[in-house]
Amino acid sequence: MTAIELSGVTKRFGDVVALRDLDMTVESGEVYGFLGPNGAGKSTTIDVLLDFVRPTEGEVSVLGHDARAESRAVRERTGVLPEGFDTYDRLTAREHVEFAVESKGSGEDPEALLDRVGLADAVDRKAGGFSKGMTQRLALAMALAGEPDLLVLDEPSTGLDPNGAREMRTIVREEAERGATVFFSSHVLGQVEAVCDRVGILRDGDLVAVDTVEGLREKSGAGTRLTVETEGVTDGAVEAAAAVAGVTEARAEGDRLVVSYEGDAKMEVVNAVEDAGATVTDFATAEASLEDVFAAYTEAER
Numbered sequence: 690m691t692a693i694e695l696s697g698v699t700k701r702f703g704d705v706v707a708l709r710d711l712d713m714t715v716e717s718g719e720v721y722g723f724l725g726p727n728g729a730g731k732s733t734t735i736d737v738l739l740d741f742v743r744p745t746e747g748e749v750s751v752l753g754h755d756a757r758a759e760s761r762a763v764r765e766r767t768g769v770l771p772e773g774f775d776t777y778d779r780l781t782a783r784e785h786v787e788f789a790v791e792s793k794g795s796g797e798d799p800e801a802l803l804d805r806v807g808l809a810d811a812v813d814r815k816a817g818g819f820s821k822g823m824t825q826r827l828a829l830a831m832a833l834a835g836e837p838d839l840l841v842l843d844e845p846s847t848g849l850d851p852n853g854a855r856e857m858r859t860i861v862r863e864e865a866e867r868g869a870t871v872f873f874s875s876h877v878l879g880q881v882e883a884v885c886d887r888v889g890i891l892r893d894g895d896l897v898a899v900d901t902v903e904g905l906r907e908k909s910g911a912g913t914r915l916t917v918e919t920e921g922v923t924d925g926a927v928e929a930a931a932a933v934a935g936v937t938e939a940r941a942e943g944d945r946l947v948v949s950y951e952g953d954a955k956m957e958v959v960n961a962v963e964d965a966g967a968t969v970t971d972f973a974t975a976e977a978s979l980e981d982v983f984a985a986y987t988e989a990e991r
């Protein structure tokens with residue numbers, strides 16, 4: 690079954706086109722990472738799924754329901770961790786989760802949910818005194834109430850320390866193993882690598898790529914990164930490196946020349962740099978980082 694399906698969804702806010710004829714499918718049981726730089730349209734997409742925002746055009750179906758006509762049915766089966774979640778300062782963590790459990794009619798023990806997100810020691814503390822990471826953990830406990838079929842997590846790692854981020858990933862995987870679909874947004878590809886079955890990259894309201902992280906890495910053209918140490922990078926050396934076949938990007942960082950390339954261009958680049966008059970003192974290659982892959986999809990000219 691399909692958990693989420695958007696077809697031809699456009700959302701305009703006045704002159705701003707937040708989503709542009711967007712088609713997207715998330716299969717049931719899938720962990721889908723939804724990525725994009727600030728302003729790409731991630732939150733708008735989530736708002737459309739939950740019927741907080743109505744699309745200007747297009748169809749949206751969530752868990753087999755029309756997102757607009759049957760939004761109540763969608764929300765009953767969906768756990769949401771909203772971006773910038775605000776606590777009720779005078780209520781305790783337990784009271785927050787009790788509220789979520791009641792609204793789902795699921796009757797779980799709030800303490801068990803709080804234990805799961807690492808807040809066992811703070812069950813009866815007022816949420817007003819919580820740190821950012823604790824607030825985020827509390828929001829996750831609330832989203833988990835009622836064993837939802839779909840978890841929508843908007844930037845779930847915000848404010849979490851490395852342990853918290855790892856625990857978040859564990860919970861995401863556990864939820865997927867239980868059969869839930871997990872849809873979460875992030876602007877950092879590295880955060881989604883360990884947990885996502887597939888990643889969709891949004892840019893200016895367009896889905897520019899959908900694939901596994903490995904597939905994205907292969908297709909991005911970010912390729913291999915070569916760092917050439919010189920005694921002084923000249924403009925001519927940058928141009929010469931950029932002109933070598935297979936090179937996708939060449940730039941100077943101080944005395945260092947950083948070159949991204951596909952295939953087997955390494956020695957040709959080094960030779961071209963030397964021929965251009967720069968003295969090469971060392972060079973090294975590394976596989977493209979996830980940041981490079983993300984940049985390749987979201988920053989390259991179109």
Ligand SMILES: Nc1ncnc2c1ncn2[C@@H]1O[C@H](COP(=O)(O)OP(=O)(O)OP(=O)(O)O)[C@@H](O)[C@H]1O
Pocket residue numbers: 702705706707725726727728729730731732733734876
């Ligand atoms: N209520 C609104 N009124 C006007 N413009 C809006 C509104 N909501 C979103 N936008 C615009 O739509 C575009 C997409 O915004 P959106 O918040 O969906 O991006 P995002 O990918 O979630 O960004 P971020 O990573 O910064 O949260 C932006 O240009 C934004 O300014």
